[in-house]
Amino acid sequence: xxxxxxxxxxxxxxxxxxxxxxxxxxxxxxxxxxxxxxxxxxxxxxxxxxxxxxxxxxxxxxxxxxxxxxxxxxxxxxxxxxxxxxxxxxxxxxxxxxxxxxxxxxxxxxxxxxxxxxxxxxxxxxxxxxxxxxxxxxxxxxxxxxxxxxxxxxxxxxxxxxxxxxxxxxxxxxxxxxxxxxxxxxxxxxxxxxxxxxxxxxxxxxxxxxxxxxxxxxxxxxxxxxxxxxxxxxxxxxxxxxxxxxxxxxxxxxxxxxxxxxxxxxxxxxxxxxxxxxxxxxxxxxxxxxxxxxxxxxxxxxxxxxxxxxxxxxxxxxxxxxxxxxxxxxxxxxxxxxxxxxxxxxxxxxxxxxxxxxxxxxxxxxxxxxxxxx
Amino acid sequence: xxxxxxxxxxxxxxxxxxxxxxxxxxxxxxxxxxxxxxxxxxxxxxxxxxxxxxxxxxxxxxxxxxxxxxxxxxxxxxxxxxxxxxxxxxxxxxxxxxxxxxxxxxxxxxxxxxxxxxxxxxxxxxxxxxxxxxxxxxxxxxxxxxxxxxxxxxxxxxxxxxxxxxxxxxxxxxxxxxxxxxxxxxxxxxxxxxxxxxxxxxxxxxxxxxxxxxxxxxxxxxxxxxxxxxxxxxxx
Numbered sequence: 001x002x003x004x005x006x007x008x009x010x011x012x013x014x015x016x017x018x019x020x021x022x023x024x025x026x027x028x029x030x031x032x033x034x035x036x037x038x039x040x041x042x043x044x045x046x047x048x049x050x051x052x053x054x055x056x057x058x059x060x061x062x063x064x065x066x067x068x069x070x071x072x073x074x075x076x077x078x079x080x081x082x083x084x085x086x087x088x089x090x091x092x093x094x095x096x097x098x099x100x101x102x103x104x105x106x107x108x109x110x111x112x113x114x115x116x117x118x119x120x121x122x123x124x125x126x127x128x129x130x131x132x133x134x135x136x137x138x139x140x141x142x143x144x145x146x147x148x149x150x151x152x153x154x155x156x157x158x159x160x161x162x163x164x165x166x167x168x169x170x171x172x173x174x175x176x177x178x179x180x181x182x183x184x185x186x187x188x189x190x191x192x193x194x195x196x197x198x199x200x201x202x203x204x205x206x207x208x209x210x211x212x213x214x215x216x217x218x219x220x221x222x223x224x225x226x227x228x229x230x231x232x233x234x235x236x237x238x239x240x241x242x243x244x245x246x247x248x249x250x251x252x253x254x255x256x257x258x259x260x261x262x263x264x265x266x267x268x269x270x271x272x273x274x275x276x277x278x279x280x281x282x283x284x285x286x287x288x289x290x291x292x293x294x295x296x297x298x299x300x301x302x303x304x305x306x307x308x309x310x311x312x313x314x315x316x317x318x319x320x321x322x323x324x325x326x327x328x329x330x331x332x333x334x335x336x337x338x339x340x341x342x343x344x345x346x347x348x349x350x351x352x353x354x355x356x357x358x359x360x361x362x363x364x365x366x367x368x369x370x371x372x373x374x
Numbered sequence: 375x376x377x378x379x380x381x382x383x384x385x386x387x388x389x390x391x392x393x394x395x396x397x398x399x400x401x402x403x404x405x406x407x408x409x410x411x412x413x414x415x416x417x418x419x420x421x422x423x424x425x426x427x428x429x430x431x432x433x434x435x436x437x438x439x440x441x442x443x444x445x446x447x448x449x450x451x452x453x454x455x456x457x458x459x460x461x462x463x464x465x466x467x468x469x470x471x472x473x474x475x476x477x478x479x480x481x482x483x484x485x486x487x488x489x490x491x492x493x494x495x496x497x498x499x500x501x502x503x504x505x506x507x508x509x510x511x512x513x514x515x516x517x518x519x520x521x522x523x524x525x526x527x528x529x530x531x532x533x534x535x536x537x538x539x540x541x542x543x544x545x546x547x548x549x550x551x552x553x554x555x556x557x558x559x560x561x562x563x564x565x566x567x568x569x570x571x572x573x574x575x576x577x578x579x580x581x582x583x584x585x586x587x588x589x590x591x592x593x594x595x596x597x598x599x600x601x602x603x604x605x606x607x608x609x610x
Contacts, residue, residue, distance in 0.1 A: 007471050007582075010408075010412050010471070011375065011413075011609055011610070012405040012408060013375050013405065014402040014405040014406045015375065015402070027405060028401070031405055031408055034408040034409070037412060038411045038412050038416060041416070041582075042412075042415070042416040043416060044469075045418050045420070045466070045467045045468070045469065046420045046465075046466060049421055049466075050422065051424045051425070051462060051464055052424070052425045052426075053424055053425065053426050053427075053460060053595070054426045054451075056425055056426060056428070085465050085506075085513060087463045087465065121463065122512075123465075123512060123514065124512060125508060125512055125513050157462065157463065158422065158462065158463060158464050158465065160464075160465045160467070162467040165470075165582075200391055200392045200394075203385070203390030203400065203401070203404070204390055206404045206408075207384050207390070210384060210408065211384065213411055214381065214411070214415070218419070220421060222421075223423050225444075226425065237429055237434060237440055237443065238429060241440070242429045242440065242443045243425065243428060243444075244425050244428045244444065244445055244446050245445065246444055246445040247445070247446075248445030248446040249446075250445070250447050250448045250449050252449070253544075254449045254480065254597060254598075255598075256421070256480060256600075257421060258419070258421065258478075258600060260415075262379040262381060262414065263380035263381070264380040264382060264383075267381065267383075268381055323476075323604060323605040323607075324379060324414065324417075324602075324605045326602070342444070342447070343447055344432070344433075344447050347433075347442055348442070348444060349438070349439075349441060349442050350441050351444050374415070
């Protein structure tokens with residue numbers, strides 16, 4: 001018995017089992033294959049995507065400094081290998097430039113270091129295998145740090161990360177998505193071939209599997225401010241190192257994400273659309289039609305906060321030409337955002353994090369934002 | 375067969391207990407739900423916001439330091455001059471069943487008082503897909519997967535009407551969802567259409583691998599770039 005899958009035979013015909021039609025064995029066989037395929041490969045795509053232009057993401061730091069931080073959804077507690085790929089270039093004389101990603105899953109941390117040497121426009125990649133701590137986990141926090149040798153600088157163009165899909169066949173035994181409470185049961189494909197019993201267990205497991213897989217989160221928007229930019233080689237403001245750190249009024253209607261909300265979405269009785277926000281101090285804002293409030297211990301407290309978003313049909317607008325009901329989720333064009341987000345009338349005179357300690361000049365700001373949805 | 379987009383109700387598990395008569399519709403519901411998972415919910419997508427310099431001439435003029443330029447104060451960053459060019463390499467981990475891909479682009483064009491048809495200012499965005507392969511020393515592009523498409527004023531790109539401030543509005547443009555009847559064979563960018571990933575390119579597997587979207591912009595700036603595996607209502 002092999003819990004295998006093949007991408008070429010995952011379509012099962014719903015019409016083959018309705019009344020007056022003969023049940024063909026291909027249907028349950030393909031259903032088992034489709035279930036294995038969905039578990040092994042579903043959402044094994046970009047969980048982090050962000051790009052940078054205008055030389056705004058550049059650093060000359062000779063010690064590791066935090067440049068950005070994101071939240072990413074996990075695929076399952078079985079998908080434990082994550083790969084990072086960056087598009088970048090170096091400037092100056094390069095001997096030892098690295099980017100270090102640290103993935104934090106409820107306090108358990110794992111690091112991956114990518115060596116950077118391209119002087120034109122190159123890629124660097126590395127992966128890391130994580131060990132999930134016990135408990136329920138559906139997201140991780142990902143921190144990016146960079147170090148360069150003296151005289152060198154690193155300019156980042158784009159960053160992505162994804163969890164590698166599980167190979168076929170899946171290993172034997174129950175699989176768990178975000179906790180050990182509800183199992184996903186892979187199907188032994190040989191047990192679904194012609195003249196095999198069509199069992200009650202098949203149906204029970206299939207309903208459980210589908211229910212669990214519907215809960216799998218996907219990354220819809222990953223945005224982080226870029227915190228510690230600096231350039232000696234390009235000292236002019238016009239040329240480099242003027243990165244965006246805080247969400248501003250210019251992000252209203254322009255920092256876009258596209259949750260897909262098909263019919264039946266509202267009836268799903270589990271977490272299905274979450275906004276993760278990294279903020280300094282307190283801040284009230286409106287996103288996707290919902291007024292959200294962050295209250296923290298002090299003006300210098302930096303933390304992530306999670307909001308379950310509801311669908312506000314009055315705020316929705318369909319994104320055209322993609323054939324599916326993708327909607328446009330962004331900061332709303334309203335007075336709350338215009339007042340509270342950073343603007344020329346609401347400036348912050350310091351950059352995070354150097355001025356953070358003992359200062360209130362960075363408070364009331366959003367410095368990281370991730371939208372995940374099922 | 376038709377692929378339902380909806381999260382339909384699943385059968386009651388008790389209807390599948392031993393001793394119960396299992397109606398075909400129960401299996402049909404499960405089959406529908408699996409097809410929805412693999413061909414709707416798990417369709418591949420990427421969404422790249424493009425961060426740009428937070429430099430603001432006004433803040434600079436007022437004498438504030440670099441530390442004050444730390445946010446996005448307007449929807450537009452402007453500063454696009456005639457002949458401005460930029461390029462981007464945005465990576466996507468594709469699915470084993472990815473084939474036709476729609477792209478949705480947010481961009482900011484240059485400023486001119488000329489009509490869009492004028493040669494004075496002609497924004498162009500080219501999108502090509504390359505295949506990345508890591509043979510042990512890191513990823514490099516080993517093949518062109520799709521020579522891609524070109525957006526220009528004749529195919530949807532708009533110009534700003536502002537002339538004095540060099541600020542502009544954000545515009546959206548997309549490849550559309552009409553899947554061509556034939557696999558593309560162009561070797562230079564052609565009119566907008568969905569992009570295509572074949573199963574293999576030369577000796578390389580393409581579907582399920584990492585690809586890079588090579589994007590070139592002239593007379594305009596990229597603000598965000600999103601891709602969507604196209605939903606097909608009818609599959610066989």
